[in-house]
Amino acid sequence: MVRFKLRIHTNYVxxxxxxxKLFYMLILRPYIFNRFPEIISGVSTKIxxxxxxxxxxxxxxxxxxxxxxxKENRKLxxxxxxISPENISFQKQVHGEEISFVTKGGLAGASDAMITDKPGIxxxxxxxxxxxxxxxxxxxxxxxxxxxGWRGTQKKIxxxxxxxxxxxxxxxxxxxxxxxxxxxxxxxxxxxEVSDLFDEKYIDKKAGKYFLDVAGVNLDILINFxxxxxxxxxxxxxxxxxxxILHSYRRDGVKSGRxxxxxxxxENI
Numbered sequence: 001m002v003r004f005k006l007r008i009h010t011n012y013v014x015x016x017x018x019x020x021k022l023f024y025m026l027i028l029r030p031y032i033f034n035r036f037p038e039i040i041s042g043v044s045t046k047i048x049x050x051x052x053x054x055x056x057x058x059x060x061x062x063x064x065x066x067x068x069x070x071k072e073n074r075k076l077x078x079x080x081x082x083i084s085p086e087n088i089s090f091q092k093q094v095h096g097e098e099i100s101f102v103t104k105g106g107l108a109g110a111s112d113a114m115i116t117d118k119p120g121i122x123x124x125x126x127x128x129x130x131x132x133x134x135x136x137x138x139x140x141x142x143x144x145x146x147x148x149g150w151r152g153t154q155k156k157i158x159x160x161x162x163x164x165x166x167x168x169x170x171x172x173x174x175x176x177x178x179x180x181x182x183x184x185x186x187x188x189x190x191x192x193e194v195s196d197l198f199d200e201k202y203i204d205k206k207a208g209k210y211f212l213d214v215a216g217v218n219l220d221i222l223i224n225f226x227x228x229x230x231x232x233x234x235x236x237x238x239x240x241x242x243x244x245i246l247h248s249y250r251r252d253g254v255k256s257g258r259x260x261x262x263x264x265x266x267e268n269i
Contacts (some may be wrong), residue, residue: 004231025049025057025080026245032180032233034261039136040122040145040264043180044077045245046257058127058247060256065257074260078122084263088122095130095151099164112233113146117168125180126249127240131214132180132261133158133222137170138167143263150190153217154197162225165241172226177233179222179263183244185213186237189251255265 025048033039048057049072055065057073077084087105091114102259103118114123123145125132130149131162136142146152146161153188162172185204190213195203198262204211222232248254 010159025076027077027080028235028237028263030180030233032083032176032178032231033134033136036136036138036176038119038141040081040083040263040265040266041080041134041178042077043127043132043261044073044259045160046247046259049068049073049079054252055257056247056257059260060258063257064254067156068078068183071160073193077260078128081251083262084120085262087120088262090122090126091147093126093147095149095196097152097155097157097160099157099161106127112148112152112157113144113163113164115142115164117142119265120267122262125261126258127180127239127257127261128249129183129256130184131218133161133218134178134180134261134263135161135165135266136176136263137165137174138176140168140170141265142170143265145261145263148218150194150212150214152220155216156221158218158221159174159225162227164223173228174231175220175222175227176231177227179215179218179234181235181237181242182215182239182248183248184236185211187238187240188212188214222231 005213026045028043030041033041046056051057053055058065089102091108092110094110099113100108100111102108102114102116125145133146133234135144189212201236202213202217239246240251247257
């Protein structure tokens with residue numbers, strides 16, 4: 001009798017896993033925005049639409065994946081969040097310090113941060129190791145999405161985005177911030193020429209190798225700017241380590257897919 005029950009239980013688990021593989025889409029939902037019903041946010045993962053190696057559930061049109069499949073992936077992801085595809089604003093991310101103020105969907109141009117005060121417009125940040133930061137100022141009803149790799153972090157793209165928000169009348173004390181999944185300091189090896197660009201507090205040196213805490217730099221930028229600690233949520237999911245869930249260029253190279261971290265304000269709230 002015990003063996004029979006165990007066999008049933010095992011078969012149930014296998015069936016459940018198969019159903020997940022067939023139909024499940026895994027989306028990370030930043031709970032720090034949950035108290036703001038007007039905000040839509042989420043981060044896509046490798047899991048969705050039964051996509052397989054090498055690109056899995058990929059959101060990028062520039063990595064070599066089939067264009068039709070990528071557009072289907074985007075449609076499924078956006079629909080699951082209640083987002084209209086025509087309202088998505090993308091940018092050509094160049095690891096720089098340019099900021100785009102957007103008022104419509106489509107390509108915003110070459111930049112690494114986008115800001116909008118228009119409800120319905122979705123800011124989409126492409127990631128596969130770099131730090132995504134989503135920002136919301138509930139008093140002024142302004143959102144921002146920032147892409148901050150080590151180059152953008154060194155150029156202080158997040159700080160410049162915060163300063164731009166301040167110019168638009170936002171208060172640092174009101175800003176709600178989410179730092180999304182990125183490559184962690186445990187595995188993000190860099191050369192000494194890069195380590196020299198950062199304060200030593202963000203560098204771990206192990207066995208003659210240097211490791212950078214990019215998310216930690218961006219967290220301190222938020223805090224030093226005056227964003228309240230209890231208004232900040234940091235994801236501790238490592239893109240490199242979580243090989244079954246998250247895309248990582250450092251881990252998978254040119255065959256890596258991309259995730260999207262998105263934020264928008266609903267039109268009817």
